[in-house]
Structures are given as structure tokens and as C-alpha cells.
Amino acid sequence: MTGLSVQSPGASVLEIEGLSVDFPTAEGVVHAVRGVDLRLAPREVLGVVGESGSGKSVTALATMGLLPRNAKTQGSIRVKGTEVLGAKEKALMGLRGRTISMVFQDPMTSLNPVYSVGWQIAEALQAHQDIDKEEAMRRAVDLLTVVGIPNPKERAKDYPHAFSGGMRQRVVIAIAMANDPEIILADEPTTALDVTVQAQILEALKRALTETHSALVLITHDLGVIAGLADRVVVMYAGRAVETGPVDEIFYRPAMPYTVGLLGSLPRLDRDGTERLRPIPGSPPSLLGELRGCPFAPRCPMRVPEVCDVEEPALQPAGPQTGGVHLAACHFADKVAAGTTGPIFAATAVDLTDRVAAAEGELRTGP
Ligand SMILES: Nc1ncnc2c1ncn2[C@@H]1O[C@H](COP(=O)(O)OP(=O)(O)OP(=O)(O)O)[C@@H](O)[C@H]1O
Numbered sequence: 001m002t003g004l005s006v007q008s009p010g011a012s013v014l015e016i017e018g019l020s021v022d023f024p025t026a027e028g029v030v031h032a033v034r035g036v037d038l039r040l041a042p043r044e045v046l047g048v049v050g051e052s053g054s055g056k057s058v059t060a061l062a063t064m065g066l067l068p069r070n071a072k073t074q075g076s077i078r079v080k081g082t083e084v085l086g087a088k089e090k091a092l093m094g095l096r097g098r099t100i101s102m103v104f105q106d107p108m109t110s111l112n113p114v115y116s117v118g119w120q121i122a123e124a125l126q127a128h129q130d131i132d133k134e135e136a137m138r139r140a141v142d143l144l145t146v147v148g149i150p151n152p153k154e155r156a157k158d159y160p161h162a163f164s165g166g167m168r169q170r171v172v173i174a175i176a177m178a179n180d181p182e183i184i185l186a187d188e189p190t191t192a193l194d195v196t197v198q199a200q201i202l203e204a205l206k207r208a209l210t211e212t213h214s215a216l217v218l219i220t221h222d223l224g225v226i227a228g229l230a231d232r233v234v235v236m237y238a239g240r241a242v243e244t245g246p247v248d249e250i251f252y253r254p255a256m257p258y259t260v261g262l263l264g265s266l267p268r269l270d271r272d273g274t275e276r277l278r279p280i281p282g283s284p285p286s287l288l289g290e291l292r293g294c295p296f297a298p299r300c301p302m303r304v305p306e307v308c309d310v311e312e313p314a315l316q317p318a319g320p321q322t323g324g325v326h327l328a329a330c331h332f333a334d335k336v337a338a339g340t341t342g343p344i345f346a347a348t349a350v351d352l353t354d355r356v357a358a359a360e361g362e363l364r365t366g367p
């Protein structure tokens with residue numbers, strides 16, 4: 001952990017406000033991102049979690065100015081004060097690699113098969129710094145050392161195909177950190193790799209952060225990854241942030257049933273809390289067309305139809321004691337965070353167990 005989770009306004013390296021991204025398709029408009037606000041402090045490590053299709057990559061691509069041309073955006077994304085949305089390609093090229101860089105899931109997305117890895121790192125350095133090839137190659141070898149490539153001087157001459165998946169991802173991290181960026185975005189950087197290699201890649205990322213003092217946005221399905229690295233977490237669902245807060249708050253006092261589901265257990269009303277549950281049944285809603293009510297409602301064992309099906313909950317402080325740093329989008333966030341949904345369920349006279357069964361039955365039979 002970098003230990004920097006408190007954010008002061010104005011000091012953010014990344015400020016996303018009211019970001020919406022729509023894709024017009026033959027079937028209709030896909031609302032991929034529906035109003036995301038996000039700030040990243042210098043050196044902060046922010047974990048972004050959520051199931052497939054929740055809008056994580058689209059948010060990251062928008063931040064890099066890499067969305068497909070047909071994407072329709074609203075809101076604002078400022079990288080070190082520079083607006084990215086609507087920026088000219090030349091301005092974006094000045095930011096990318098220098099102020100903000102990205103590590104994709106598949107390292108071959110970033111590597112060119114026909115050049116040696118040393119040459120590619122040197123090229124990244126020379127794109128933003130006034131240094132000669134010889135110096136750039138020396139620095140490339142240093143960077144390969146930082147990310148843990150054995151025999152870096154020799155390996156710099158090899159082409160990407162001569163490296164394993166994990167070693168390629170290290171090379172990509174070396175490129176991402178080459179110009180001491182303020183922000184590194186890593187979109188599922190370890191998902192395609194086996195468990196041992198995953199740990200090594202995370203270690204290489206940590207070393208990159210130590211060397212560059214950059215902030216990190218780490219997108220992942222794996223909460224275990226976030227636990228070891230992040231200061232703060234954003235949970236995304238159906239194109240929105242549905243919970244955000246310091247990592248310990250999210251792990252020990254989740255306030256949104258979806259987060260509780262991601263963590264593998266549900267709040268208990270009448271049991272001892274030791275039972276682990278399976279992955280959340282069902283799947284996220286279609287993002288085609290407009291959503292009504294809470295997007296998690298069809299899967300939520302705590303849904304109260306007359307409230308949850310009517311109004312989409314806003315992201316709000318999850319209880320008075322959190323000082324506004326822990327936010328959740330659930331009509332009953334306070335109760336979830338407190339670990340007791342008693343009053344709500346008592347008031348509606350429905351037991352949680354019945355709600356789980358009802359929700360599952362509904363999912364089996366469809367809407
Ligand atoms: N170019 C596009 N055209 C139409 N829809 C798109 C496009 N790109 C993304 N989407 C849709 O936007 C939504 C969000 O996608 P995104 O790739 O951000 O999800 P994700 O959270 O990164 O998922 P994963 O964990 O699978 O990577 C999905 O419904 C996806 O199908």
C-alpha cells in the first residue's frame with residue numbers, strides 16, 4: 001500500500017466527472033458507462049472491480065483517449081488538468097506514455113512482434129525525451145532489470161515471441177513506466193496468466209510504482225489482487241460505480257449487496273455468518289436502452305420491489321461515521337454496512353432466506 005488514500009481537491013492527477021459513454025449499435029444504444037465520477041490522488045492505488053461488461057475497460061479507454069470513433073461521450077476526464085474528451089490526437093499523444101500509460105490484459109496488444117524489446121523500450125523513451133539511442137538502450141536495460149527480467153542486457157535484443165506471457169507483460173510494464181508517468185492504468189494485467197506468474201507481475205507493478213512514484217488504476221476481477229495493493233476500491237456494476245471507499249471499508253464493511261456478493265458472503269440476519277456462498281447467481285442487465293430502478297435488483301436477495309424497482313439509488317455516503325469517503329448506491333446501504341438489515345426486513349415482514357430463494361427462482365424462470 002502506498003498509504004495515500006486521503007484526497008485533497010485540486011491535487012488529483014486524474015479527475016473524471018459525470019462520464020457517460022454510449023455506443024450506437026444496430027440493436028440500439030448501448031449505455032456502457034452511465035455517469036462515473038472518480039478522482040485519483042498522486043501515488044494512490046485504486047482498484048476497480050466488477051463483473052464482465054460493467055464498463056471498466058470502456059472507462060479506462062476513455063481515459064486514454066482510445067475509444068472507438070463511434071463512441072458518444074459526456075462529462076469530463078482531466079489528466080493532470082488536461083481535458084481528454086474531445087482533445088486532438090496530438091495533445092493525446094503528448095499525454096500517453098508520458099503522463100499516463102496503460103498495461104493491457106494481452107501484452108501483445110502493446111508489443112510489436114518485429115522489433116526487439118530493447119528497441120521498443122528505447123523507442124518509448126525517445127518519443128518523450130531528448131536522449132540518443134545509445135542512452136535510451138542503456139535505460140531500456142535498466143528498466144528490464146527493475147521489472148525482473150533475468151539477463152536484461154542479452155534479453156533486450158530478443159523479440160517478443162522469445163518471451164513467455166509473463167515475461168512479455170513485464171516488458172509492457174517496463175514500457176509503461178519508461179517516462180515516469182503520473183498514472184499507470186492496468187486493465188486485468190494478470191488475468192491471462194497462471195497464479196504464480198500473476199504474483200510476479202504484481203510484484204513487478206509494485207516495483208514500477210516505487211521507481212516512478214506514479215498512481216495506479218488496477219482493473220481486476222480478483223479481489224485478492226486488490227487487497228494486497230490498493231488504497232481505495234471502486235466497485236462497478238452496469239456502467240456505474242456502485243460502491244467506493246478505502247480498501248478496508250470495502251472488505252470489512254461493504255454497504256452494497258453486490259459488493260457483499262463479490263466478497264463471497266451475504267449479510268446474515270439470523271445465522272452465524274460463517275457460511276460462504278457461491279458466486280452471485282444471475283447476470284448483469286443488458287445496457288441496451290434505459291434501465292429502471294436499481295440495476296442489481298433482479299439478482300439482489302435484499303430487494304424491496306416497491307423501492308428498488310422504482311428508483312435507481314444514487315452513490316451516497318454509506319453511513320454518517322464514514323466521513324464521506326465510503327459511498328454506496330443502495331437504498332439500504334446503511335443497514336447493509338451495519339451488518340443488520342433487521343428493521344427493513346422486519347418492516348416488510350420478509351426473511352432474507354425467502355428473498356434469496358425468491359430471487360433465484362425469478363432468475364431461473366426469467367423475468
Ligand atoms: N465498441 C463497442 N460497441 C458496442 N458496445 C460496446 C463496445 N465496447 C464495449 N461495449 C459494451 O460496453 C459495456 C462495457 O464494456 P467493458 O469492456 O467496459 O466491460 P468490462 O467491465 O471491461 O468487462 P470485462 O471484465 O469483460 O473486461 C459492455 O456491455 C460491452 O458490450
Ligand code: SF4
Nearest residue numbers: 294297300308330331
Ligand atoms: S437498492 Fe435494493 S435492489 Fe439495489 S442493491 Fe440495494 S437492496 Fe438490492
Ligand SMILES: [Mg+2]
Nearest residue numbers: 056057058187
Ligand atoms: Mg474489460
